Amino acid sequence: MTVRRSGMNRRVILTSRPAGIAQAENFAIDELALEPLREGEVRIRNRFLSVDPAMRGWIADAGNYADPVPIGRVMRSLAVGEVVESRSRDWSEGDRVLGWFGWQEIATVTADAVVRRVVQTDLSPSLALGVLGINGVTALLALTMIGEPKAGETLLVSTAAGSVGSAVGQIGRLLGCRTVGIAGGSTKVRDCMGRFGYDAAIDYKAGKLDEAIARECPDGVDVYFDNTSGAVSDAVLPQLATGARVVVCGTAAIDRWNPWPTGPRVERHLLVKKARMQGFVVFDHMNRWEEAIAILAEWIREGKLDYSEDVLEGLEACPDAIAGLYRGENSGKRIIRL
Amino acid sequence: MTVRRSGMNRRVILTSRPAGIAQAENFAIDELALEPLREGEVRIRNRFLSVDPAMRGWIADAGNYADPVPIGRVMRSLAVGEVVESRSRDWSEGDRVLGWFGWQEIATVTADAVVRRVVQTDLSPSLALGVLGINGVTALLALTMIGEPKAGETLLVSTAAGSVGSAVGQIGRLLGCRTVGIAGGSTKVRDCMGRFGYDAAIDYKAGKLDEAIARECPDGVDVYFDNTSGAVSDAVLPQLATGARVVVCGTAAIDRWNPWPTGPRVERHLLVKKARMQGFVVFDHMNRWEEAIAILAEWIREGKLDYSEDVLEGLEACPDAIAGLYRGENSGKRIIRL
Numbered sequence: 094m095t096v097r098r099s100g101m102n103r104r105v106i107l108t109s110r111p112a113g114i115a116q117a118e119n120f121a122i123d124e125l126a127l128e129p130l131r132e133g134e135v136r137i138r139n140r141f142l143s144v145d146p147a148m149r150g151w152i153a154d155a156g157n158y159a160d161p162v163p164i165g166r167v168m169r170s171l172a173v174g175e176v177v178e179s180r181s182r183d184w185s186e187g188d189r190v191l192g193w194f195g196w197q198e199i200a201t202v203t204a205d206a207v208v209r210r211v212v213q214t215d216l217s218p219s220l221a222l223g224v225l226g227i228n229g230v231t232a233l234l235a236l237t238m239i240g241e242p243k244a245g246e247t248l249l250v251s252t253a254a255g256s257v258g259s260a261v262g263q264i265g266r267l268l269g270c271r272t273v274g275i276a277g278g279s280t281k282v283r284d285c286m287g288r289f290g291y292d293a294a295i296d297y298k299a300g301k302l303d304e305a306i307a308r309e310c311p312d313g314v315d316v317y318f319d320n321t322s323g324a325v326s327d328a329v330l331p332q333l334a335t336g337a338r339v340v341v342c343g344t345a346a347i348d349r350w351n352p353w354p355t356g357p358r359v360e361r362h363l364l365v366k367k368a369r370m371q372g373f374v375v376f377d378h379m380n381r382w383e384e385a386i387a388i389l390a391e392w393i394r395e396g397k398l399d400y401s402e403d404v405l406e407g408l409e410a411c412p413d414a415i416a417g418l419y420r421g422e423n424s425g426k427r428i429i430r431l
Numbered sequence: 432m433t434v435r436r437s438g439m440n441r442r443v444i445l446t447s448r449p450a451g452i453a454q455a456e457n458f459a460i461d462e463l464a465l466e467p468l469r470e471g472e473v474r475i476r477n478r479f480l481s482v483d484p485a486m487r488g489w490i491a492d493a494g495n496y497a498d499p500v501p502i503g504r505v506m507r508s509l510a511v512g513e514v515v516e517s518r519s520r521d522w523s524e525g526d527r528v529l530g531w532f533g534w535q536e537i538a539t540v541t542a543d544a545v546v547r548r549v550v551q552t553d554l555s556p557s558l559a560l561g562v563l564g565i566n567g568v569t570a571l572l573a574l575t576m577i578g579e580p581k582a583g584e585t586l587l588v589s590t591a592a593g594s595v596g597s598a599v600g601q602i603g604r605l606l607g608c609r610t611v612g613i614a615g616g617s618t619k620v621r622d623c624m625g626r627f628g629y630d631a632a633i634d635y636k637a638g639k640l641d642e643a644i645a646r647e648c649p650d651g652v653d654v655y656f657d658n659t660s661g662a663v664s665d666a667v668l669p670q671l672a673t674g675a676r677v678v679v680c681g682t683a684a685i686d687r688w689n690p691w692p693t694g695p696r697v698e699r700h701l702l703v704k705k706a707r708m709q710g711f712v713v714f715d716h717m718n719r720w721e722e723a724i725a726i727l728a729e730w731i732r733e734g735k736l737d738y739s740e741d742v743l744e745g746l747e748a749c750p751d752a753i754a755g756l757y758r759g760e761n762s763g764k765r766i767i768r769l
Contacts, residue, residue, distance in 0.1 A: 150703075319698070322696060322698040322699070326698065341698050341701045341702045342702070343702070344698050344699055344702065347696070347698075347699070350699055353695050353696070354695075354696050355693045355694060355695055355696065356693060356694075356696045357691050357692075357693055358660060358685070358691065358692050358693060358694045359697055359708070360657065360660040360664065360679050360682050360685075360710075361660070361682055361685070361688055361691075362710075363679045363708060363709060363710035364679045364680070364681070364682065364710035364711075364712070365488075365710065366710065367709075367710045367711065367712055367715060368709070368710055369707060369708070369709040369710075370697070370701060370707070370708045370709070371701060371705075371706070371707040371708070371709075372698075372700075372701035372702035372703070372704060372705045372706055372707075373702075373705065374702070374705055377705060
C-alpha cells in the first residue's frame with residue numbers, strides 16, 4: 094500500500110471502455126496535486142471505497158440508469174470518509190459522510206455529491222457502503238415495496254449469500270417468510286444455512302436446480318428476489334406461485350448485453366400465474382434511506398442481521414476489483430480500505 | 432344451419448387433444464336427448480356462443496389457469512341465452528343470462544355455472560360475450576388496475592383492432608392518453624385510426640417495427656398493453672419509458688409453448704427502466720364485473736366506445752372457429768349465433 098503524499102491525490106481513472114465486464118487494464122492510477130477549495134466545495138478523505146456489480150453499467154456505453162463514466166475521469170463510486178476541509182455551510186471538518194466521492198484518496202466535490210451524513214457512529218463506517226448502504230437499503234426497500242412478502246409465504250433469493258441477498262433472506266425471515274436461498278458452492282450454501290438463517294439453501298452448481306427448487310418450495314415461489322437473471326431465473330419462473338412477485342434487482346449472471354441474450358419467454362408464466370415482475374433501483378428511493386438504515390442498524394445492534402465484508406487493501410486493488418466480483422471471488426460486500 | 436329437434440340437444444365435443452392450436456378435427460358434433468331437470472338445475476337456450484383465444488389454454492394438457500376440458504366432453508365456453516326451465520330458486524324462465532354453458536344448443540347446468548344476469552337488455556345480448564363481457568371488462572380492468580394510465584402518457588396496444596385491444600385503445604383515449612396501436616395489415620390499421628380513434632397505428636407486417644414505434648412513441652412507452660408476446664413485444668420492450676407498466680394479457684403471437692419458445696431477455700429492460708410487467712386474468716376479478724360493465728355500457732350508449740363482432744352462423748361453425756382466430760381471419764370479437 095502506497096503512502097499518500099501530503100497535498101497530492103491518487104486516483105483510479107477509467108482509460109478505456111470494455112465490451113463486457115471492466116478489467117484491470119481498463120483503468121490506470123495517477124497522482125494529482127490538490128488545488129485550493131472553492132466556495133461551496135467540500136474536501137473528503139475517503140476511508141472506504143465501494144465496489145458494486147452495478148459499476149459495470151456505469152462504465153457501459155449507454156442504455157443504463159446513469160450516464161457512463163467518461164474516459165479519462167475518476168471511476169464513479171460511493172465512498173465513505175471524513176470531511177477534512179469545507180467551504181460549504183452544510184458540512185464541517187470531521188463530519189462522517191457517504192457520497193459519490195469516486196475511486197480516489199481525496200475527493201473535492203460540491204455539496205450535492207454528498208448522499209448522507211453517517212449518523213450510526215457506533216458502527217463501522219464501512220457498513221455505510223454495504224448493509225447500511227445500497228445493499229441493505231436495496232434489500233429492505235425492494236423486498237418490501239415490490240416483493241410485498243407476507244408471513245408464511247415462500248421467499249426465494251438468488252445470490253443468497255451475497256451482500257444484497259444475505260440481507261434479503263434475513264429480512265424475509267424476520268417478516269415471517271419461509272426463506273430459500275440459491276448460491277454457488279458449498280461454502281456459500283453453508284453461510285446461507287448458518288449465519289444467514291435460511292430455511293433451505295440450494296447449490297446451483299450441484300445441478301438439477303429445477304428439482305431442488307420444487308423440493309424446497311413445494312407450494313411454489315411467492316416472492317422471487319432476483320439478483321442474477323440467467324439460468325437460475327429460468328429455473329425459478331416456471332415454479333412461481335399464483336400471484337407471485339419477482340423483484341428484478343440485478344443481472345449478475347449475464348456477462349454482456351451486446352449481443353442481447355435470449356432466454357425462455359416469461360409472458361406465459363406471468364399470465365398464467367397472474368404474477369408480477371418489476372425492476373428496482375435503490376437511488377430512486379433516496380427519501381426512504383434514513384428510515385431504512387435506522388431499521389437495519391437496529392437489527393444489527395440486536396444481533397438479528399448478520400453481514401459479511403470482503404475488504405481489499407489500498408487503491409491498487411481497485412482496477413481488478415469489478416472483474417473479481419464477476420469471477421465470484423468475493424464473499425460478502427466488496428470494499429476497498431484506504 | 433341444422434334445425435334443432437325438440438327434446439334434443441346438439442353439442443360440440445372435444446374428441447382429441449391438439450399439440451398446438453385446436454383444429455376442426457379435434458372436435459365432433461353429436462346429438463343427445465334432454466333429460467328431465469333435477470332439483471337445483473337450470474336449462475338455458477343458448478343464443479350466442481363465445482370463441483376466445485384463451486380456449487387454446489382450456490384445451491391444452493396442463494400448466495394453465497383452468498383444468499383442461501376432458502376428452503369426450505362439451506367444449507367449455509361462455510354463452511349467453513335465456514332460461515327456458517328452472518328448478519333453481521335463483522333463476523326463472525325468461526331470464527337473460529351469461530354463463531359457462533358450453534358449445535351446445537341447450538345447457539343443463541347447476542346455478543353455479545351462471546356467471547351473471549345480463550341486465551343491459553337495451554343492447555344486443557351478443558355484447559355480453561364481447562365488449563360487455565370478458566373482452567371489454569378485461570380491457571377496462573387490466574388497463575386501469577395494472578396499466579395505471581395517466582393523462583398525457585403514451586399507451587401502446589398490440590392486436591390494437593382486436594376485441595380487447597380496440598376497447599383498450601378507446602378507453603386509454605377517454606382517460607387522456609396518447610394511444611398508439613399495433614395491428615396486422617392495412618384494414619386493421621385503418622380501423623385503428625378510424626373507428627377506434629388511435630392517435631397513431633402501426634402495421635407490424637410492414638416491417639421496421641422498431642423504427643415505427645420510436646417514431647410514434649418519441650418519449651417511450653409508458654403503458655404497453657400486450658395481447659401478443661412474440662416479435663411485437665420484443666420490439667416494444669427496449670422502448671419502455673422509465674416507470675413503464677406492461678400488462679400481460681395474452682400471447683396470441685405464440686403458436687405453442689412446447690417446446691417453450693425463447694426471446695430476448697426482459698430483466699435488463701425492467702431493471703434499467705424500473706418497469707413492471709404483470710399478468711392479468713379477468714376471472715380473478717368477478718367482484719368488479721358489474722361495475723365495469725355498467726361503465727362500458729354507458730360509453731356504448733353515448734357513442735364513445737365502438738366495437739366489432741365477427742359472427743359465425745350455427746353450431747357447425749364451432750370446430751374450426753378457434754383455429755380461425757389464430758389464422759387471424761376474424762375482425763372483432765368472434766361469436767357463434769345459434
